[in-house]
Amino acid sequence: MTLLPALQTAFPNFSAARLFTLIVLFFWGVICIHLLDTLWLYWRDGYIHWGETRIVFNRTRMSFQVNMITGFLLAELLARGLLHQRFLRLSTPVLITILFSNLVCTALVDTRWGTIGLVGSLFSSFVLLTMHHMRRSKVILMGGTLVLLIGASAMLGYASWKTDPRWQTLESDAIAGWNAPLNSFCYNKPDGIVPINSLGLPMDHSNGCRASFFHRGWAIVAEHPAGMGPRKEAFNYILRRDLQTDKITVPHSHYGLIEFGLQNGIAGIAGWLILLVGCWYIGWRQFRHGNTMAGMFLLLFTVGFFSRTLVDHNLKDHYLEQYMMLTGLLIGICSLKPRNEKQSPS
Template sequence: MISVAPTMTWFWQAWLAAVVFVFPIPHTIALRNLLLLVGLLAVLATLRGARRSLRRPLLKPAAWALVATTAWLAVHSIAVAPAPTLALDNLRGDWVLPLLTAALAAYAAARVEARLAIRAVIAALLAHMLWMFGWQLWLLLATGAVADGSKGIVPFGERDYHSTLAGFLLALLLGERTAAHSGGDGFFAARPAWIGLGLVLLADVVLRVRNGTLVSALLLSLAALWMARHRSRFVLLLVFVVMLGGTSLALDKRWSGLKESLDAGWNSPSMYWLSGDQALRPTTASGTDIDDSAYLRAAWAHQAVQAIVERPLGLGYGRDGFGRAVEAKYGFKGMISSHSGWLDFALAAGLPGLALLLLSAGLAMRGGWRQFRQHGDAAGLMFCFLIGGYLLRCLLDGHLSGWRLGLFAFLCGVLIAAMKPAPGTLTAYPPPLLREKG
């Protein structure tokens, strides 16, 4: 007869991988919710099946900061927001649900060995990279080209969808390798881990998403410098940073006019950023054409900063705070994000809300770092890299909401469960087979 324990171990690994794999795919919300419901029911059915306690004393300050942030958002939605009902509904969907998703991921991942839970989510993220490579190979064989402009280069969504997934995967693998080569405990054998890192860096190159490349280069530089303190040969990883940057510069011609386009976006009085009227299209200081992406991001950021100065307590929680600010000032409907998650959050929850958010993230990174330094825990360092990389990407892109925030929260829950518990709580309950016999 098949033992219950191995069967449930396989179930939890498959469930973790399935949720991570489905999360970013458009038009799969019903399937995602079904998977989460199945996981919730399985957790409730195995309440005494956790292998590890979820007590993490080093993360307690971050937990209290997160509670304070949530309390501020609730009070703000009721007492400050011009439309309390809308703000509370946004708070439920874009904040409370990701927190519940993180909690569910933690309770589920605590039911299997840490290395198995980590490997399951890594495998799902890596599957997306392989899917993208396979898609591009099929396009090349079928049409003779990978893409026409930016179309067709990815199997679903947009390039920034896959860039987000690549960023998550890079942060996790870099954190694990850095820990393993700094005296900590790793989750993978060396060769598969380095192959995985090579694949995700290749994905960054073929995706050609500038903000993703910037974050990847910074994370890789930090990891290289830290590992070089212990083994000098790892300073050679900086060569990959140079190669990554050089390849991006060579393949993405937008870099050449970046500075002037940003300057035009921030300083030009043109309303091209709002109307898209080609007659209002500005030029750079040298008279060359602007890069639309850089120009628009700078112009939107400028408008967002002005709106924050005018309303430092925010307009009510929601991902469309920038759109509401633009509508109130110019009467133009339809805009949503400023393309900076930090600015969007400040516009929605006010400067106190942004300060609490960054405090929570900083304390979480500090707790993960201390977890690594005190216990040699790779999950703690992976937690640091994941939060740091996501926060930096949210500064450059409006990614602090939607499926990205939900998947980020899910991965955080898995990492928290994978961390070494407080002394004396390594196993919350006897192993299932012992309970059956006893």
Template sequence: MNLILNRAILFFVGLLVFILPIAHTIAVRNISILILIFLTIYILLKNKTIKFNISFTKEIKNILFILIIFTTWLYFIAFFISNETSWTVGEIKSQWITPLSYFITFGLLSVYFSKESKDLQKNFYSLIFLMLFVHVLYVDLYALKYYIQTKSIISRFSGLTEGPDKSNYITNVLLAFLVSEVIYRFRTSKRVLNINNFVLLIIILLTLLSSIFEGMRNGVVAIIFLTISGLFFSFYNNDKYTKKFKFIISFGIFILLTFPAMYNFKNDKRWDTLIQTIPYALDTKTNKNWLNNEKYKRPVLPNGESVETSAYLRIAWGYEGLKLIYENPFGIGYGRNAFSHGLQIKYGDVQKVGHSHSGFIDLAIGIGIPGLIIWLSFGIYLMYVSYTFFMKYNSFYALILFFNVSGFFARFIVDSNMRDHMFQTFMLIIGFSFIFMLKDKYQNEELNNK
């Protein structure tokens, strides 16, 4: 019976992770997560006396406390501050309660798998890794086909997703997994993925290539941050290697991981006009294309060319978003498009403006500065705990947790990633990695006590 149950869980986990980023699959996503929730409830009812080897530790209590406070604040804003209570409650349900259910479900499933066997735990993680890699591989194979047909390199390719930003998010998540694997092998000479170093290197190269084909400037920020933090985790308090060896390896890794960034800087012409665009974007009173692109024309640079659209809009929206935060310090109501709602209330002339392209600004507009502080405390605490657990216990899943949380929050500043499948993927990853990290701690302590 356990074998059938385990296979059923793994099937729907794989299906859900693979299908999440693909457009028009909401029904399949909902069915998959509902089945996983029911299977989780069945496991809990079947094992009433199980302590899961991990009771309510202080780490779990702290995380639950922050999440409860955050959820309470969302509803407080919805019922007592927002002028659009119905819209806000609907957004809380779809954009917070749903991702929260992913976090809880994958956390409880991880408790079950970590108790069943170490091999089953690895299979659970490896399956998630594989489903993400399929997306990356599709990008590379399509780019190869495109090159053969056109003799040119594809850029801003969306893969199986709705946009290159969403495809690039998958790439960065997978890259975080791969860097974690490299660091873990480097420091402990152990492996989690059942592949040799050569195959691991090939997968890393394929993942970096997909980042080039997706052509996202914001992905560059995440890769640079991942590279720097990855080198730190590789060598800090690591006396196994000489300083010369550390320098050579560090330089090699830096060049390898930042190659997509260098390629993007060289080949994406949008970087050329970025500096020139800034003053036009900040003059939001004179240049109003950011507010209504049908009514107002884009500003024109001294050379006669129009400002680069993406940079202009991001800067202008960011600037106006900060003003909305200042004017509404307690927020206007949680929602994906809180920025648009705020502009509509203030100007009433909004055309085709949804989010500000900054999760930081979107969230602060929606739930105010207190809500933003609560959410940031969630990320900071997870990074602190994961850093501590890796340094103390060499926990592989502490690395997974740290890189995914830090990567999400780094991109949170320049992308509206706290929404839809990107946020759901983030929540399920921290759900299983947090529990597996705690399991690593207990296994380490058991070994030391023998």
């Protein structure tokens, strides 16, 4: 929150927009390196390495990075088209190029929740901007933009459906996994049994085990409402402790909010939600009363991060550090009067 004022004290012409643009570019550097590495692997091996990454630890981390940057880019491009305002100090062709590279990276990484997150960013940005600037003269423009967004979302969804076979058995796998036993491969992947779904097929690990983790995770939160204190792999620790076995190999529940509740209890979840509501309120107030772009970025980032905690374990390590850093920066930008800059027309 104090980073921008400190920088502007030493560099009076260093605006909030320039600082945020630099941060976006540095974050995008990870995505750029991944794309270059994918090209190198294709040239070396002769085929595309779908669903692989050597730049970060796993696909989830890359997906989080992509979605974070893409959300800002989509909001910026829609604001330029609908409100004729701009915040990031990059030309529109450059923004479109970066956005296209992010979409390519999303397809290469092949994460379902990442694709859903991109679609959510599209519609969230559009709805916010429509609420801010809805006039009769803009109905045709808004309608045309909505059609384009629906088309883009349909294309993303179709691509995910065709490239990810897990969608085909999602329902039957989730039903089979809801009450998966503790001796299943959900909890002991090397030696556990593989449940059979209603189609007579072996249950997909991602589809079925996520349902089991969700069911059992919230049940454990209810059993331990005070939490167990900070621990990175709380789900694994509690299962091993309560069952008196070391055969549980699953490291965590794969749900950020569940892990947070296991550590900090119901009161901790309530405190975290209060913090998010406060950030959302600041963003909404700024968005509606002048500081449109910074407020919208804060709104979208808060909603997007919370939504991801419902499906992925991101309330830890650098995920949480990035969120708190960018949230603090955006709150600082919202708290300061614009200095040496305006939300210039595009």
